[in-house]
Amino acid sequence: MGNDGVDTAPVRAQSGSTSPAPRTSRRKWGWVAGVLAATVLLAAGVLWLAPSRYLPWDTTAFPDVDASALSSEQAEVVELLRTEHSRQNPGTFYSDGVEEAWCANFVSWIMREAGQPLSNPNSGSWRIPGVYTLTEYYQDEGRFEPKGYIPSVGDVVLYDNSSWIGQHTNIVVAIDGNTATTVGGNELGKIRVHTVDVSKDSAVVGFGRLAE
Numbered sequence: 001m002g003n004d005g006v007d008t009a010p011v012r013a014q015s016g017s018t019s020p021a022p023r024t025s026r027r028k029w030g031w032v033a034g035v036l037a038a039t040v041l042l043a044a045g046v047l048w049l050a051p052s053r054y055l056p057w058d059t060t061a062f063p064d065v066d067a068s069a070l071s072s073e074q075a076e077v078v079e080l081l082r083t084e085h086s087r088q089n090p091g092t093f094y095s096d097g098v099e100e101a102w103c104a105n106f107v108s109w110i111m112r113e114a115g116q117p118l119s120n121p122n123s124g125s126w127r128i129p130g131v132y133t134l135t136e137y138y139q140d141e142g143r144f145e146p147k148g149y150i151p152s153v154g155d156v157v158l159y160d161n162s163s164w165i166g167q168h169t170n171i172v173v174a175i176d177g178n179t180a181t182t183v184g185g186n187e188l189g190k191i192r193v194h195t196v197d198v199s200k201d202s203a204v205v206g207f208g209r210l211a212e
Contacts, residue, residue, distance in 0.1 A: 058193045062086075063174040063181050065153070073210060074154040076114045078173050081183040084110070085191050094185060096127060103169050104134045106185025107156055110171060116211050131158060131167035138208035145207040151180055151198060154210035159203040168203070170194075 062082055067075040084106075091102035094109040108118050108127045117126045121137055128134045135158050138144040151157065151172045157180065159168040170184025178199040185191050198204055 055194075056188045056190075060181060060193050060195055062183070062193050065174055070153055071212070073114065073116065073212070074152070077110060077116075077154040077171065077210065080110050080113050081171060081173055084185075085183055085193065088191055091186055091189070095129070098129075100129060101186055102129075103184055103186040104128050104131050106191070107134065107169050107171060131160070131169050134158065134169060134208070135206065138206075143209040143211065145209060147204050147206060148199070149207055150178065151175060151207045152210065156208035156210075157182055157196065157198070157204060158206050158208065159201075160205045 062085055065075075065078050067078070070078065091105070092099060095102045095105040105127055108129075111118050112126045118128050118134075118137055119126065120128045120133065121140060122133065128137055134156070135144065138156070138158075145151075145155075153172055153174065155172045157170055157172060160166070168184065168187075170182040170187070172180045173183050173193075174181040178197050179195055180198050181193065181195050183191065183193055187194070196204070198207075
């Protein structure tokens with residue numbers, strides 16, 4: 001009869017000592033330690049490589065924005081984003097109670113509250129749930145800018161990255177050279193502040209300009 005890998009040879013007991021643990025126990029804990037180490041390395045690799053908007057925390061504080069340098073439309077968008085970032089309402093708040101991915105709904109809600117309502121090309125609603133349709137909207141309005149454009153405060157960033165989470169969108173609250181500070185909804189379930197290099201981030205496909 002097999003012994004399933006357990007060393008069943010007799011162990012000579014020494015006075016005042018106990019028998020050594022079976023080899024399978026040592027192998028088991030060695031295997032567990034190896035899996036844990038691999039998991040930690042994988043997680044570290046993901047955190048190192050993943051775009052910051054996919055990290056489960058804000059990567060920067062909400063910026064102090066000089067409203068005197070903004071248009072009234074831009075200032076209104078920034079203040080709405082600041083308020084909603086502090087409130088952290090659930091996604092259904094921005095989606096008419098619908099349980100769904102809500103980054104584009106968040107953009108739609110902010111624009112409506114700022115007096116810049118969008119119009120879903122399929123339904124006419126102020127709410128555009130999908131990033132693809134949101135992109136179509138800006139294209140139809142003549143307000144879509146391809147990658148290479150440097151956005152302004154209040155502009156919408158449009159992403160498509162199949163290597164990570166896929167399509168996403170958020171709003172610019174500050175810009176410094178090619179680095180945009182953004183606020184977005186449904187960033188791992190929360191409203192978060194992140195930065196993005198709009199010239200180098202491969203997921204950026206374009207921008208929706210804030211209406212003047």
